[in-house]
Amino acid sequence: MTTTFMTTDTDIVIFGGAGDLSFRKLVPALYMAHIHDKLPKPARIVGIGRQAWSREEYLAFIDQHSPAFIEKESFTAHDWQEFLQRLVYVSLDVTKASDYTRLKEACTPNGLQVFYLATAPSLFTQICANLSGAGLINAQSRVVLEKPLGVDLASARSINADVAKYFDEQQIYRIDHYLGKETVQNLMVLRFGNAIFEPLWRAPNIKSIQITVAESVGVGSRAGFYDGAGAMRDMIQNHLLQLLCIVAMEPPISLHADDVRDEKLKVLRSLRKMDLNDIKRDTVRGQYTAGASEGVAVKGYKEEDNVPATSRTETFVALRAHIDNARWANVPFFLRTGKRMQKRQSEIIIEFADQPFSIFGKTPNQQPNRLIISLQPEESIQLEMMVKEPGSGMHLHPVKLGLDLQQSSDKRRAEAYERLLMDVIKGRLTHFMRRDELEAAWTWVDPILAGWKELDEKPREYSAGSWGPAASSALMARENLMWFEET
Ligand code: BG6
Numbered sequence: 399m400t401t402t403f404m405t406t407d408t409d410i411v412i413f414g415g416a417g418d419l420s421f422r423k424l425v426p427a428l429y430m431a432h433i434h435d436k437l438p439k440p441a442r443i444v445g446i447g448r449q450a451w452s453r454e455e456y457l458a459f460i461d462q463h464s465p466a467f468i469e470k471e472s473f474t475a476h477d478w479q480e481f482l483q484r485l486v487y488v489s490l491d492v493t494k495a496s497d498y499t500r501l502k503e504a505c506t507p508n509g510l511q512v513f514y515l516a517t518a519p520s521l522f523t524q525i526c527a528n529l530s531g532a533g534l535i536n537a538q539s540r541v542v543l544e545k546p547l548g549v550d551l552a553s554a555r556s557i558n559a560d561v562a563k564y565f566d567e568q569q570i571y572r573i574d575h576y577l578g579k580e581t582v583q584n585l586m587v588l589r590f591g592n593a594i595f596e597p598l599w600r601a602p603n604i605k606s607i608q609i610t611v612a613e614s615v616g617v618g619s620r621a622g623f624y625d626g627a628g629a630m631r632d633m634i635q636n637h638l639l640q641l642l643c644i645v646a647m648e649p650p651i652s653l654h655a656d657d658v659r660d661e662k663l664k665v666l667r668s669l670r671k672m673d674l675n676d677i678k679r680d681t682v683r684g685q686y687t688a689g690a691s692e693g694v695a696v697k698g699y700k701e702e703d704n705v706p707a708t709s710r711t712e713t714f715v716a717l718r719a720h721i722d723n724a725r726w727a728n729v730p731f732f733l734r735t736g737k738r739m740q741k742r743q744s745e746i747i748i749e750f751a752d753q754p755f756s757i758f759g760k761t762p763n764q765q766p767n768r769l770i771i772s773l774q775p776e777e778s779i780q781l782e783m784m785v786k787e788p789g790s791g792m793h794l795h796p797v798k799l800g801l802d803l804q805q806s807s808d809k810r811r812a813e814a815y816e817r818l819l820m821d822v823i824k825g826r827l828t829h830f831m832r833r834d835e836l837e838a839a840w841t842w843v844d845p846i847l848a849g850w851k852e853l854d855e856k857p858r859e860y861s862a863g864s865w866g867p868a869a870s871s872a873l874m875a876r877e878n879l880m881w882f883e884e885t
Contacts, residue, residue, distance in 0.1 A: 400477035401841065403413050404822065406437075406573075407440040407442075407506040407510065408438050408440065408441040408442070408506075408509060408510045408511075408512065408823060409441075409442050409443075409444050409504075409505050409506050409509050409510070409511045409512070410428065410442070410443045410444065410512045410514060410819070410823075411422060411446060411484075411501070411511060411512065411513045411514065412443065412445050412446060412514045412516055413443040413445075413446045413492060413513065413514065413515050413516060413517050413525055414443065414446070414447075414453075414515070414517040415445025415446045415447045415456070415487065415516075416445065416449060416456070416459055417447075417516055417517070418474070418619075418620075418724060419516045419544065420445065421459075421460060421463040421464045421467070422463075422464075422467045423467070423815045424514065424516065424815060424819070424882075425460055425464040425813075426464055426468045426486055426600035426813075427442070427542075427813055427815035427816035427848050428443055428481075428484075428816075428819065429464070429468055429472075429477075429481050430468070430472060430476070430812065430813065430816050431812075431816050431819065431820060432477070432480075432481045432484070433477045433481070433599075434473060434810065434812075436820050436821075437438075437484075437823075438817070438823065439486065439713075440506070440509075441823070442484050442485070442486060442506070442777075443484050443485045443486070443875055444485075444486050444487070444488060444501070444504055444505070444645065444719075445485060445486070445487045446487075446488050446489075446490055446491075446492070446501065447487070447489060447787035448489070448490070449489060450489050451487055451489055451541075452487070453485075453486055454500065455486045455487075456485065456486075457482055457485060457487075459486045460482070460483065461478075462486065465478065465671070467652070467678040473865070474848065475587065479639045481823055483540075486504055488501050488504045488873045489498050492517065492521055492525050492528070493521070493524050493528075493558070494528075495531050495532070495834065497528075497530065497531060498528045498531065498534065500530050501529075501532065502533065502534055504762075504793075505534065506765070510538055510539075510540075510823075511534065511538075511539045511540070511733070512539075512541075512542065512543075512822055512823065513525075513529060513534075513538045513540070513541045513542070514541075514542040515541065515542060515543055515544060515711075516544050517544075517658055518553070518623075519544075519546065519547055519548060521615070522543060522557050522560070522561060523556075523560035523561070526541065526560065526561050526564040526565065527560075527563075527564065527701040528619075529564065529884065530564045531711075532562075533582070535564055535565065535598035539563065539565070539569060540549075540565075540567060540570075540752065540822055540825070541564075541565050541570055541571065541575055541781045542569060542571040542822055543561065543570065543571065543572045543573065544572055544573055545559075545573065545629060545636050546553055546631050546632065546635070546636065547572060548572075548625070549627070549631060550613070550840060550843075550844050550847065551837060551840035551841055551844045554749045554836060554840050555837060556838055558833045558836070558837065558868060561879045562833070567832065567833060568582075568827065569822075570830075570833070571822050571827065572830050572831040572832075572833075572836055573818055573830060573831075574636045574637060574640050574830075574831055575814040575815055575818065576637040576640055576641060577640055577814075577829040577830070577831075578813075578814030578815060578817045578818035578821075578829060579773060579774075579814045579818075580627075580777065580803070580811045580812075580814075580817075580863065581641075581645065581771070581772075581773045581774070581777045581803060582641065582773065583829070584777075585641075585644050585645065585746070585771060586644060586805065587683065588771070589644075589645075589649075590649050591694070595769075596649070596880070598750065599725075599748075600726070600727055601725065601726055601727050601729045602728075602751055603751050604729050604748060604749065604750055604751060604767060604855060605728075605729070605748060605749045605750060605751045605752065605879075606675060606729065606730050606731075606732065606746075606749045606877070606879055607645060607646075607647075607704030607732070607746070607747065607748055607749070608731075608732045608734070608743060608746065608747040608749070608881065608882060609638055609641050609642060609645070609727065609731065609732070609733050609734070609745075610733075610735070610743065610745055610747075610748050610881070610882070611633060611638060611641075611734075611735065611744045611773075612733045612734070612735065612736060612737040612739035612740070612741065612742065612744065613735075613738070613739060613742055613744045614691050614692055614738065614739060614740070614741050614742045614836045614863075615691075615735050615737060615738070615742075616691070616696060616697070616699070616702060616713075616737055616862065617699060617702050617705065617713065617737060619703065621704035622704055623706075624711070625687060625704070625705055625706070625709055625711050626711075627711075628681050628711040628712045628714065628715075629712050629714055629715045629735055629736060629737070630715050630820070630846065630847060631808070631847075632842060633715070633735040633759075634715055634717075634733060634735060634843065635840065635843045636744075636831075636839065637735075637876065638733045639839045639843075640665065640730060640831070641761075641863045642660035642663075642665065642719070642733065642804055643665045643666065644662070645746060645748075645805075646665045646721055646725070646726060646731070647661040647662055647664070648661050648664065648725070649661075649666050654828070655826070655827035655828040655829060655830075655832075656832070658828050659827075659831070659832040659835055662835055663810055663832070663834055663835050663838055665721060665723075666838035666839055666842065667724045667837060667838050668721045668722050668726075668803045669720070669721060669722075669842045670719070670720040670721070670722050671721055671842065671845060672846055672849065673845075674853070676850050677845075677846055677849035677853070678849075678853065680717055680718040680873070681715065681716070681717040681718075681846060681849075681850075681872045682714070682715065682716040682717065682858065682866070682867060682873055683712035683714065683715060683850060683855075683857040683858065684712060684713065684714030684715070684716075684736060684858045684859070684860045684866050684867040684869075684870070685698075685699050685700075685709075685712060685713050685714065685856075685857040685858070685859060686698060686699050686711070686713050686714070686736070686737060686738040686858050686859075686860055686861070686862045687699070687860070687861055687862065688698075688701065688861070688862060689861035689863040690862065690863045691738055691862050691863050692741070692863075696738065696862045696863070697862075698862065699711070699713050710799055710856055710857060711857070712850075712857045713736060713737045713738065713857075714734075714735070714736030714737070714739070714857070714860060714866045714867065714870070715733070715734070715735055715736070716733070716734040716866060716869075716870040716873055717733050717846075717873075718730050718731070718732055718873060719731045719732075719733060730873060730877065730879075732873070732879075734866065734870060734881070736754075736860075736866050738862035738863065738865070739863075739866060740863055740864060740883075742774065742775055743772075743775070744772070744774045744883065745770060745771060745772045745773060745884075746770075746771040746773070746774040746856060747768055747769070747770055747771075747882045748768065748769040748771070749766055749879070750767040750768065750769075751764050751766060752766050753766075758792055758794060763784075763793065763794050763795045763796065764780075764784065764794050765784070767781065767783060767880075768781075768782040769781050769782075770782065770798075770882070776802075776804070776816075777802075777803040777804055778800060778801060778802050778803055778804075778807070779783075779800070779803065780798040780801070781798070781799040781800075782796045782797070782798055782799075783796065783797060783799055784796055785797050792879055817829075818830075820859055827879055859871045865881065865883060865884075870885060
């Protein structure tokens with residue numbers, strides 16, 4: 399393997415270096431960047447952990463856990479061994495200031511340090527303070543903050559204020575890996591790189607918008623975190639609201655980070671605040687019970703490891719949101735996410751308005767045009783159009799005009815974490831959240847969480863392997879709409 403460019407010596411310092419995120423996502427992403435010559439040649443990866451390991455023991459841990467998360471076609475023993483040469487390990491108690499001298503010794507003098515905080519957010523402040531105390535922060539250092547950033551607006555504000563004591567906003571990369579997904583970035587190109595959609599992309603031409611991120615997996619081994627968070631904090635506050643922003647924002651004046659983030663911020667600020675009545679009417683919380691996932695019997699949420707039998711944490715949320723601005727007046731946005739749903743399926747459905755008048759009379763198949771943007775597992779864009787059914791009468795039926803994004807280019811499609819990590823190294827902030835953006839998202843979410851607390855209702859049950867509680871379909875049915883898979 400030859401490396402085609404050199405840059406400043408770079409240390410990617412991962413706090414939580416032996417954690418789940420690290421061995422499942424970050425190390426595999428960095429390996430992919432390494433084999434595709436995207437990682438600067440002198441870049442080293444400094445894993446930080448509490449375990450009193452030697453470098454060899456850390457490497458053995460990574461060697462045991464990470465390869466399973468690397469696609470088979472890209473894995474060779476030779477490349478892997480070469481990649482492992484980049485890894486070093488520093489055993490350190492993140493709360494102990496004196497331990498940071500060991501990190502300082504491990505970092506390249508005058509190098510570019512990227513500090514990736516893949517730990518509980520409650521440790522962020524202390525880590526930043528200790529990095530600063532050890533003289534590890536300079537004008538070119540960068541810090542990456544993993545989600546969830548806080549549990550509500552107050553805690554997010556306080557973390558942001560603390561981190562800002564040590565890093566300028568331009569040095570802070572608040573990561574939401576959905577913004578690194580190829581299809582999500584493609585959504586901007588679909589909207590702003592094609593002349594045909596933009597004039598129609600507004601009220602009254604659009605009847606409704608659905609955003610679904612359905613997962614077939616359950617909570618797995620993450621109950622310790624998840625039971626205190628729930629689907630609202632884990633998914634809606636970040637991933638789904640970011641998708642909503644990209645669908646709904648005005649065209650930014652450029653792709654410069656602040657131009658894009660200014661437009662996303664306006665969307666978040668235009669989200670209509672929900673009062674208790676809205677919350678009762680327009681939100682659904684669910685929790686999965688035992689059922690079958692992809693043909694295999696699975697436990698209910700309350701039976702999962704480390705979940706209290708009395709847990710009221712939601713594993714599903716569906717809600718109706720409104721954006722109060724000129725473009726989106728009266729267009730409902732339906733957001734839905736859940737664990738243990740029938741299948742892994744993330745998609746955005748733009749349902750265009752009904753035709754004002756049909757010359758074909760009442761034909762049962764007549765339906766509005768829909769643009770179906772599938773994010774995962776398949777990446778595709780389909781436009782549902784009405785055509786004539788072959789035969790004598792003028793009967794209509796819908797067909798799909800499809801664009802298979804996987805087939806559209808033979809160029810490699812990097813995974814979200816790889817793309818975002820390379821953005822950090824290159825200093826590109828466009829696909830990261832700015833402080834005010836994150837706080838605006840919490841500003842909208844907080845009253846809903848508070849409303850749920852006040853209502854004090856149990857989440858509605860849904861069987862694992864279904865599409866969520868019946869109330870979720872009812873939310874749509876009230877407006878004569880249906881979730882896409884029900885149509
Ligand atoms: C994470 C959530 O941010 O996103 C997880 O914490 C969730 O609960 C995951 O499973 C989903 O990501 P993806 O890329 O698999 O859709």
